[in-house]
Amino acid sequence: MESRRSFLSKVAMWMSLAASYGTAVAYALRALTPKRKLAAERSIYVGRLADMQDGGSRTVEDLRGTRVLLVREGEHVRALSTICPHLGCRVRWEGDKDRFFCPCHDGVFNREGGVVSGPPPRALDKYDVEVAAGAVYLRMKEPA
Numbered sequence: 001m002e003s004r005r006s007f008l009s010k011v012a013m014w015m016s017l018a019a020s021y022g023t024a025v026a027y028a029l030r031a032l033t034p035k036r037k038l039a040a041e042r043s044i045y046v047g048r049l050a051d052m053q054d055g056g057s058r059t060v061e062d063l064r065g066t067r068v069l070l071v072r073e074g075e076h077v078r079a080l081s082t083i084c085p086h087l088g089c090r091v092r093w094e095g096d097k098d099r100f101f102c103p104c105h106d107g108v109f110n111r112e113g114g115v116v117s118g119p120p121p122r123a124l125d126k127y128d129v130e131v132a133a134g135a136v137y138l139r140m141k142e143p144a
C-alpha cells in the first residue's frame with residue numbers, strides 16, 4: 001500500500017514539474033519573439049486632378065520629407081519615388097522625352113518607372129494613388 005502511495009505521489013510531482021517547465025518555456029519564447037506590428041496605411045491629399053497638367057509632373061513631400069513624383073496620365077496619376085535605386089540621387093520627370101532621368105550616372109527610366117538604360121539595378125519604387133471626386137490621394141505605408 002505504501003509503495004502505491006509513494007508511486008502516485010512521484011507521478012504527481014513529475015507531472016507538476018513538467019507543467020511548470022512547460023509554462024516557463026512558453027513565457028521565455030514569448031519574451032524572445034519580437035511582436036509584429038501591422039504597417040498602417042495613410043492617405044495624403046496631394047491636390048486636385050484639374051490642377052495637374054495632363055502629361056505634366058509635380059513633386060510632393062509628405063510630413064516625413066519623403067519626395068514623390070506624380071505624373072498625370074489622363075484621369076489617372078502615377079506616383080513614383082524620386083530616389084534613384086542606383087546610389088540614391090534625385091530622379092526627375094522629363095515629359096518632352098517621356099522618361100524619368102537620373103543625372104548622376106545617366107540612369108533612364110520609362111514612364112512606368114522601369115529601367116531603360118544606365119546602371120540602376122531595378123525600377124523606381126511605386127506608390128498607390130487614388131483619385132476620388134477630383135481629388136488626388138497618395139497612399140503610403142507607415143514604417144512598421
Ligand code: FES
Pocket residue numbers: 084085086087088089102103104105106107118119120
Ligand atoms: S544614382 Fe542614379 S544612375 Fe547612379
